[in-house]
Structures are given as C-alpha cells and as structure tokens.
Amino acid sequence: MTASNPSPETLLDRQCEQRSEAGYLATVLGTASHRVVLFHRGQALMNGSGLGYFDPAVLPAAPNTGTINVYLGRVRAGLSGALPEGTDIVLRVLPYDAGDLAWVPGGAEFSGYRDVAAGLDAFDTQVFVEAQAVANWHGTHTHCPRCGSPTESLCAGWMRRCEQDGSEHFPRTDPAAIVAIVGADGRILLANNFAWDENRYSTVAGFVEAGESGEQAAVREIAEEVGVHLHSLSYVGSQAWPFPRSLMLGFIGYTDDTEATPDNVEVRSARWFGREELQAAVLDGGAVIPGRLSIARELLEHWYGGRLLEPGDVAASEEAAKKHELVQRGESA
Incomplete structure (x- = not known):
C-alpha cells in the first residue's frame, strides 16, 4: 500500500461533543496556547515545508466581516510532532x-x-484536508438552501443556521466509488478520459447516487463508463478528497469480460495492462498514471504488488549508485 492515506488513525481529537457547547470556540480562542491554521482563497499558509501553526499573538486581528473560525481539534497524546499534546488547533x-x-x-x-x-x-x-473540506463548505453555504436568507456559523464552525427560518445545515460529503478493474488473467483495465492527454490512464470512478451502496455504485459506474460487468468487489480503503467535498471509496473489482466499450462521453479509450507491461509503459512514457497522492495510485500499486517506478525514481537510483561507487573508489584509493 502507498501513502495516499498515510494513517488510519485520527491524529486530532475533534472534540465533536464539546465543540457543540455554547461558548466552546470562544473559550479556545481566549487561550494563549491554541494555534491557528490560516486559509485564504482555498490555500493554506505554509511555514517552510510544513503546514503553518501560528501563535495567535503574532497574527493581526482578523477582519470582523467575512472571517470564519472553525475548531479543528486537539493534538492527541503520543505524537512526536512540532505541537505539544493537548494543543487546540483553530x-x-x-x-x-x-x-x-x-x-x-x-x-x-x-x-x-x-x-x-x-x-x-x-x-x-x-x-490540511480537514481544513480544506470545512473551508470549502463555508464558502458555498453562506445562504440557506431553503429560503435564500443568510446563514450564521455555530457549533465551533461545524454548523450553519439560517437567520430567517432557523434551519440547520452541516458540512456535506459526496461519496464516490473508485475501482481498479482486474480481469480473469490478472491484467488491469485502465481508462483514458477526454479531459486528459491520450497517454494518461487511471482507474474508473463515479459518484454514489441516492439510495445506492458504494458497491452498487462501483458496479454501475464500471458498466456505464467502460462496458464491463463486475462479478465481485474487494474494498481496499478510502481517501478524503475535498475538491470540493468528495470521499473516495476504493475497490478492486473483478470481471470475466475481456472486451471494454468506452462510453465516448467521459472515457475516450480503455486498455488492458499486465504488470510488467504497465511498468515498462510508465518508464518509457507510453503511459502516465496517477501521482502517489491519490487513492487511484494506491489501488494500482495494491494490484501491482509494490511500488510502480517512474522515470525520476530510476534516475535518482542510478545517481545514488554512481555516488556510492565514487565513495567506494575513494575509500580504496
């Protein structure tokens, strides 16, 4: 497995029950020990190579109009990071x-x-992902979907309430099924989307519709987009992808079909790859696959049985080997 979802553990205690209490966020903001993550126009303020956790004392006062504060959680015990255990992050x-x-x-x-x-x-x-998701939601729910009146942020930023009709609204997550399709001969079927270059290939994904399970959505989407019937599924894992609000449910899907029929709406073409064939195509540029940040890459490498190398990996390995050889020669000289 790769690192697209680096840890199944919750590293922040979100204090879900406590944050709903009246005045909880105000109390946290009144402490000198809390730290602030800043977002502006969909981007986070970084501090060097890491996410910035800023002392509120060194930050200017936030504008009274338009600024949203959201309680993200408290640093759990046992973490060896830059923030002490128990630090609240806003x-x-x-x-x-x-x-x-x-x-x-x-x-x-x-x-x-x-x-x-x-x-x-x-x-x-x-x-970062939690902050991105809730920031996106606030940005698109400033008004009530029922009556169009302004909404106000409550429950430490995790609920918005209509000022006119009192209706309550909570962050929305849209589940999507993403599938690596494996044939009876062990090859994988990858698709090329019309929005991509013709040599870019990935797994197939689609949103779960109302009244559907993740598995039902996976079978339907695969049949619709590449014309293949899945007879069984194996769940691999999930990845929050807040662009703007998706939760990707990753599956390996198995089929006895050998012919794919792209829908010619989203999918331009579909191609079967064996393991050695895919690795060779990636290295020679014949196939570009998803980056290691995505669950699509995780599914690919789950099927492959290890890390798929890219040209940069090979170049780095060769450079390291050359440096090692020079060091060895220097030692023996």
Whole structure:
C-alpha cells in the first residue's frame, strides 16, 4: 500500500461533543496556547515545508466581516510532532477580499494542497484536508438552501443556521466509488478520459447516487463508463478528497469480460495492462498514471504488488549508485 492515506488513525481529537457547547470556540480562542491554521482563497499558509501553526499573538486581528473560525481539534497524546499534546488547533478562513497580506511572516506563503501534499507528513496531511473540506463548505453555504436568507456559523464552525427560518445545515460529503478493474488473467483495465492527454490512464470512478451502496455504485459506474460487468468487489480503503467535498471509496473489482466499450462521453479509450507491461509503459512514457497522492495510485500499486517506478525514481537510483561507487573508489584509493 502507498501513502495516499498515510494513517488510519485520527491524529486530532475533534472534540465533536464539546465543540457543540455554547461558548466552546470562544473559550479556545481566549487561550494563549491554541494555534491557528490560516486559509485564504482555498490555500493554506505554509511555514517552510510544513503546514503553518501560528501563535495567535503574532497574527493581526482578523477582519470582523467575512472571517470564519472553525475548531479543528486537539493534538492527541503520543505524537512526536512540532505541537505539544493537548494543543487546540483553530482554522481561520480569511475573507476573499482580505486585502493587504503584507503581515504574512517571512518564509511563509499560501499554497494549495496539490502543490505541497507530497512533502507533508501524516499529521499535516490530516489537518490540511480537514481544513480544506470545512473551508470549502463555508464558502458555498453562506445562504440557506431553503429560503435564500443568510446563514450564521455555530457549533465551533461545524454548523450553519439560517437567520430567517432557523434551519440547520452541516458540512456535506459526496461519496464516490473508485475501482481498479482486474480481469480473469490478472491484467488491469485502465481508462483514458477526454479531459486528459491520450497517454494518461487511471482507474474508473463515479459518484454514489441516492439510495445506492458504494458497491452498487462501483458496479454501475464500471458498466456505464467502460462496458464491463463486475462479478465481485474487494474494498481496499478510502481517501478524503475535498475538491470540493468528495470521499473516495476504493475497490478492486473483478470481471470475466475481456472486451471494454468506452462510453465516448467521459472515457475516450480503455486498455488492458499486465504488470510488467504497465511498468515498462510508465518508464518509457507510453503511459502516465496517477501521482502517489491519490487513492487511484494506491489501488494500482495494491494490484501491482509494490511500488510502480517512474522515470525520476530510476534516475535518482542510478545517481545514488554512481555516488556510492565514487565513495567506494575513494575509500580504496
């Protein structure tokens, strides 16, 4: 398995019951020990190569209008990170028109998740994804879906209530099934989407519809997009993907079919690969596959039985071997 979902453990205690208590967030914000994660226009403020956890004392006062504060959780015991056990973390989402950001500390800059995820550890990854998801939700639920009136943020940022009709609204997550399709001969079927270059291949995914299980959605989506019938499924794992609000449910799907029929709506083509064939195609540029941040790559490597190498991996390995050889020669000289 790869590191797209680095840890199944919850590294932050979200204090789900406590955060609903009146005044809980205000109490946390009144402590000197809490730390702030800052978001602006869908990006987080990084501190070097890691996510920034800023002392509120060094930050300017947040604008009164448009700023959202959300309680993300408390650092659990036993973690060896930059934050002490018991530290409360609060997300501060700045308004879109926050104005001059010249106050940003030196060495810190706003970055999107896709740009920095490869360098994040498990703790930063969980905090970033949680923050991204809830920030996205606040940005799209400023008004009531029932009557159109403004909504206010409550329950430490985890609920919005309509100021007119009192209806309560909570963060939304859209489940999607993503499947690595394996044939009776052990080969994998990968698809090419019209939105991609013609040599890019990935697993097939689609959203779970109302009244469907994840497994039913997987079977339906595969039949619709590549014309293959799955006779069985094996669940592998899930990945939160808040772009804007997905939860990817990963499966290995098994079929006896040997012919694929792309729908020509989303899928341009579909191709069967053996293990050695796929590895060779990735190395020679014949096939570009998903990056290691995604559950699609995790499913591929689950099927493959290990790490799929890319040209950069081979180059790095050869360079390391050359350096080792030079060192050995130097020692023997």
